[in-house]
Amino acid sequence: MNAQAQAARAERHRHAGLQAMKGAQWAEARRAFQQAVQLAPRDTAAWLHLAHAQLQHGDVEAAIAAARQARELAPDSAPACLTLAECLALQNRHAEAAAVYASLPAGVPRQADYLSAHGTALLLAQRPQEAIPLFIQAVTQKIDHAITHYRMGLAFRNLHRDKEASVCFRTAITVDREGGVRALALPQLLTASMQACDWSTLAADTAALFDCIDHATDKTIGNLAPFTLLALPAGAARERSLAERYTAFTTRHLKPLPAPGPRKPGRIRVGYLSADFQNHATAMLITELLERRDTQRFEVFLYSHGADDGSAISARVRAAGDHFVDVSTMTHNAIARRMRADGIDIAIDLKGHTRQTRFELLAMRPAPVQVSFLGYPGTTGARFIDYVIGDPVVTPLAHAAHYTEHIAQMPASYQPNDSRRALPPAPPRAALGLPEQAVVLCCFNQSYKFSPAMVGLWARILAATPGSVLWLLSWNEHGQRNLVQAFGALGIAPTRLVFADKVPAHQHIARLQQADLFLDTWPCNAHTTASEALWAGVPVLTVPGETFASRVAASLVSACGLPQLACDSEETYVQQAVALVRQPQALQALRQHLRAQRLQLPLFDTARYARDYEALLQRMFDRHQAGLPPSPLPAATDGTD
DSSP states (O other), rough: OOOOHHHHHHHHHHHHHHHHHHTHHHHHHHHHHHHHHHHTTTTTTHHHHHHHHHHTTTOHHHHHHHHHHHHHHTOHHHHHHHHHHHHHTTTTHHHHHHHHHHOOOOTTTOOOHHHHHHHHHHHHHOOOOHHHHHHHHHHHHHHTHHHHHHHHHHHHHTHHHHHHHHHHHHHHHOSSSHHHHHHHHHHHHHHHHHHHOOTTTTTHHHHHHHHHTTTTOTTTGGGOGEEEEEGTTTOOHHHHHHHHHHHHHHTTTTTOOOOOOEEEOOSSEEEEEESSSSSHHHHHHHHHHHHHHOTTTEEEEEEESSOOOOOOOHHHHHHHEEEEEOOTTSOHHHHHHHHHHHHHHHHEEEEESSEEEEEGGGGGGHHHEEEEEESSSSOOOTTTOEEEEEOTTTSOOOGGOOOOEEEOOOOSSOOOOOOOOOOOOOOHHHHOOOOOSSSEEOOOOOGOOOOHHHHHHHHHHHHOOTTTEEEEOOOOOOHHHHHHHHHTTTTTTGGGGEEEEEOHOOOOOOOHHHSEEOOSSSSOOSSSHHHHHHHHHHHHOOOOOOSSGTHHHHHHHHHHTGGBBBOOHHHHHHHHHHHHHHHHHHHHHHHHHHHHHHHTTTTTTTHHHHHHHHHHHHHHHHHHHTTOOOOOOOOOSSSSO
16 A cells, blocks of 8 residues: 555544544544554544543543653644643643643743643642742733632642632632632632631622532532531531532442452451541541451451652551552542452542542442541532441431431541550740740631631630630631731730641640640531640530531540530530639649540540441441341440440
């Protein structure tokens, strides 16, 4: 065949592939483009078409190979770089994607979409500082590019520059013509504004978000992440409604795997799915539980889709399972199939609707029993999650209507802890900027959990107890300045507030011992922050609500034998805080109880927790083995869990 005839045949195959693509006939399109590149191996366009067809056919590796070939043929082609980088991003290879974008020769024009995509790759590769100049270049070219303003807001947020993030999110909302970016940006705008304690538009923005959620369409629902509602007065019904609709939309293309064959004999295989097997609160809470597992009954697989940060806790948690599987560059389909091949009996997701989640892949049903645990304080809204692990306080059975999952209760608190963590000596108060003789009230929650109402309650407590100070975390400079102003408007002098810098966990627990009483927030409580305070011997005062996130601190203090610290109202909270400050002996008795009984308290008795937890998993497994459907599992009262 002469060259002219071969080129003509290649063109016919390419044309046939394009026609197949128009009809979404991806298998046919792939075959046609494969024939085209065989006949014309230097045809960059045909390789790019093949990459797109391979993607639609679900073969990401083949798509990467085709896109790489196109880029090698035309290194100065922006579309070739863009396609290859987008394929790499599908495997979470964001650093490689960023390098591909950067490899386009300097003289080649970069359009706004290219610049925005390059910035996004850097953002996802945890390099937000480098992403911002690219986003600025993109919006300079295209000022109404709403998605770029939104992504720039994310970059500023990751740098804890919440004021700048708020400006970006509000701009994205203003220039958005379609409504989809507005749904993305509204939750982030609220969070950034709350993190900066800028409440000037809080009521209006909250109302706008609730309206956006309540009237969400198929076009917008996938942009409304449920996590944002946890710190807002949304209520349990709205939380569940959003979680259900969001999860149904984001998992609509994921089909269950074929029915599994007979179960592999042997121990119960438990697979944990998380990005947080590193220096993260989840790892700090769960590591000793994994270390104390019954290795005769349970075989543990850790499926990690996060990074290894080289920390001591990362090494410890990775060693705590029987198998550590890095799935960070695998697709949802590949991870689900790997879990199925491993014969997982119980899949446990530790992320839910939090950043870097991959919990959606459980829609493919890789395991016969699937559980939500620890990472997300609320319902996932997922019908493919059988159980949510809670306890009688945080998830009373009377709240079953708030959850799509069946409630499975631990007998004390749902939260595991590390009884092996250190409790270093407390530094002197003077070194922490604390008055030596003052009663030190504290709240080390992130500032997005604060509200004008909380500040009002704290101001009442401070006004009634002149010998006290309030010790807060300095999360960002804007938040600190705004808090000082807010308290000042309520008559509380700046000298009554002490701000602490962020420090590593062991230093934080050491300094916590200098506090006398922790004042909790709601509707989103202190979670790990509360158990750290209790470990350091600091009582936590809280008011439980109707949602999981608002009942965590009540669960923790109850598991420490101090249920009286869960107040029945805001008024009781203020009265009890004032009474404890005025009665040093009563406050000291609470602190002494925590310190003297620390390792015997159910919250910190990890050996007991491990037995109860494994008994709960055994009940889930036994039900399934008996052919019974998932069902609520009340906390056992006979000591079996």
